[in-house]
Amino acid sequence: MSAQREMKEKNPWHTPVTIIFTVIGVIAIVALVTVAVLQNRPLPQKYKYGIVLDAGSSHTALYIYEWPAEKDNNTGRVEQTHSCKVKGPGISSYASVPRKAGESLSECMQEARQRVPEKRHSETPLYLGATAGMRLLNLENSLASDKVFQAVEEALQKFPFSFQGARILSGQEEGAFGWVTVNYLDDRLKQSLETRGALDLGGASTQISFVSDDFDGSESPDNGVAFRLYGNDYNLYTHSFLCYGKDQALRMTLAKQTQSGPVSISDPCFNPGYIETKNYSIVYDSPCVSNMKPQGAPATFTHTGKGNFSQCQEVVKRNFNFKQCKYSQCSFNGVFQPRLQGPFGAFSAYYFVMNFLNLADTSIPLEAVTEKLSRYCATPWNQIKQQHPGVKLKYLAEYCFSGTYIITLLTEGYNFTSQNYPNIKFIKKIKGSDAGWTLGYMLNLTNMIPAEAPDSPPLPHAGYVSIVTVIAILLFVLFILSLRPLWPRCSKQPQII
Numbered sequence: 001m002s003a004q005r006e007m008k009e010k011n012p013w014h015t016p017v018t019i020i021f022t023v024i025g026v027i028a029i030v031a032l033v034t035v036a037v038l039q040n041r042p043l044p045q046k047y048k049y050g051i052v053l054d055a056g057s058s059h060t061a062l063y064i065y066e067w068p069a070e071k072d073n074n075t076g077r078v079e080q081t082h083s084c085k086v087k088g089p090g091i092s093s094y095a096s097v098p099r100k101a102g103e104s105l106s107e108c109m110q111e112a113r114q115r116v117p118e119k120r121h122s123e124t125p126l127y128l129g130a131t132a133g134m135r136l137l138n139l140e141n142s143l144a145s146d147k148v149f150q151a152v153e154e155a156l157q158k159f160p161f162s163f164q165g166a167r168i169l170s171g172q173e174e175g176a177f178g179w180v181t182v183n184y185l186d187d188r189l190k191q192s193l194e195t196r197g198a199l200d201l202g203g204a205s206t207q208i209s210f211v212s213d214d215f216d217g218s219e220s221p222d223n224g225v226a227f228r229l230y231g232n233d234y235n236l237y238t239h240s241f242l243c244y245g246k247d248q249a250l251r252m253t254l255a256k257q258t259q260s261g262p263v264s265i266s267d268p269c270f271n272p273g274y275i276e277t278k279n280y281s282i283v284y285d286s287p288c289v290s291n292m293k294p295q296g297a298p299a300t301f302t303h304t305g306k307g308n309f310s311q312c313q314e315v316v317k318r319n320f321n322f323k324q325c326k327y328s329q330c331s332f333n334g335v336f337q338p339r340l341q342g343p344f345g346a347f348s349a350y351y352f353v354m355n356f357l358n359l360a361d362t363s364i365p366l367e368a369v370t371e372k373l374s375r376y377c378a379t380p381w382n383q384i385k386q387q388h389p390g391v392k393l394k395y396l397a398e399y400c401f402s403g404t405y406i407i408t409l410l411t412e413g414y415n416f417t418s419q420n421y422p423n424i425k426f427i428k429k430i431k432g433s434d435a436g437w438t439l440g441y442m443l444n445l446t447n448m449i450p451a452e453a454p455d456s457p458p459l460p461h462a463g464y465v466s467i468v469t470v471i472a473i474l475l476f477v478l479f480i481l482s483l484r485p486l487w488p489r490c491s492k493q494p495q496i497i
């Protein structure tokens with residue numbers, strides 16, 4: 001017993017002073033850790049929103065984007081949360097009744113009002129960008145295009161968002177923002193990876209945009225867009241071909257076959273057995289073909305199909321001019337194009353068409369693609385209709401032409417070969433967001449892609465808390481040890497028996 005008591009008396013940890021120090025120390029550590037954890041705990045996520053209306057030539061689509069409120073400047077975090085396809089045609093089709101262009105948007109705008117939390121409405125920017133349909137209308141009749149914009153603006157201002165205006169994008173902007181979208185969603189910009197070129201096939205225009213080591217913008221400044229993003233400089237090559245979207249290209253191809261004003265044509269780009277009466281004035285109602293309209297043509301012509309891929313390709317090729325090129329190299333129509341480089345993402349109609357034809361997989365060799373397309377074009381129209389009962393007849397009738405046009409544009413127009421054709425990926429969405437110019441447009445207008453790489457915190461949250469805890473314990477131990485002189489000395493005193 002006395003030995004035990006002796007041990008107890010000798011043990012300095014059992015003195016009241018050290019017990020008090022220990023308790024205070026433990027409380028201090030707990031307090032320190034609690035403060036560090038609470039202070040650095042991720043706050044409940046709050047989101048910001050942005051809305052972009054893509055007023056294309058064939059239709060308008062609305063996209064809602066969302067990103068964490070505290071990370072405006074961070075990357076790879078803006079996501080598309082909703083999209084809405086406006087019913088009816090593109091806004092340029094309402095040139096004679098502009099009011100209806102505005103009205104057509106209201107259903108999708110109501111949806112946006114419900115999707116974006118009410119308290120964020122007033123701070124949510126809303127943009128409308130119009131592309132080739134309005135570019136053509138503006139060329140044809142600028143007063144009519146102004147009236148369409150006026151009607152659209154009046155309609156959009158009635159909604160509680162922060163409306164930032166409606167305008168026509170230049171072809172360069174359309175191409176460049178499509179490229180930004182693809183590379184942003186792929187996380188290629190922030191990580192300084194090789195970029196992916198962007199191929200966009202719309203209804204009225206088509207864009208090609210890519211970075212090539214051969215291109216610094218000097219040979220053809222109009223095709224150059226310089227960006228500094230996350231600390232990297234990019235010299236982007238971009239070109240938009242007005243009238244080379246798939247609907248206008250079809251008009252041009254029909255125009256090539258009806259220049260003498262016949263009453264009927266046998267078209268290799270449509271399936272055999274296809275027969276439809278078409279109006280000359282409707283086919284030629286576009287600045288892309290209006291100067292080709294035959295004089296003294298009848299009101300209508302009978303459009304029949306004969307389904308022949310190679311003959312179709314010959315007609316389609318006649319839309320491209322390969323003769324003059326004042327640069328070191330050209331794509332077509334005398335337009336400069338540097339050497340193709342890197343992977344490419346092809347979206348919009350490239351995807352719709354190639355996906356329908358089961359040709360979206362580019363590991364299929366180019367030769368096999370043309371073979372499959374030949375077989376598709378030669379399939380009788382009745383059989384095609386039977387095989388695809390749910391597909392819109394207008395789309396269905398045009399797939400032979402559209403597939404042929406895409407392959408011709410890529411190989412003859414842009415000079416893709418059997419070797420680099422597999423570098424193309426046909427895409428619709430990347431990580432849930434549609435590929436297209438809208439996201440890039442919004443990121444640019446909201447300054448959401450910084451020119452310089454953002455500073456990242458030196459430590460992750462968990463690492464920070466662990467280090468603070470270890471240092472606190474070390475300090476505490478040192479503190480206790482530093483109090484050694486105050487430790488009771490009773491154990492060292494000679495015992496008096």
Ligand SMILES: Nc1nc2c(ncn2[C@@H]2O[C@H](COP(=O)(O)OP(=O)(O)OP(=O)(O)O)[C@@H](O)[C@H]2O)c(=O)[nH]1
Nearest residue numbers: 056057058059131132202203204205348349352395
């Ligand atoms: N097959 C098919 N075609 C589609 C679909 N959606 C749109 N298209 C067609 O594909 C073409 C391109 O569509 P978009 O990319 O929306 O073109 P756009 O933006 O209206 O036209 P631009 O102003 O030239 O960019 C048009 O001819 C459309 O009619 C679809 O779901 N399936």
Ligand SMILES: [Ca+2]
Nearest residue numbers: 056131202348
């Ligand atoms: Ca488009």
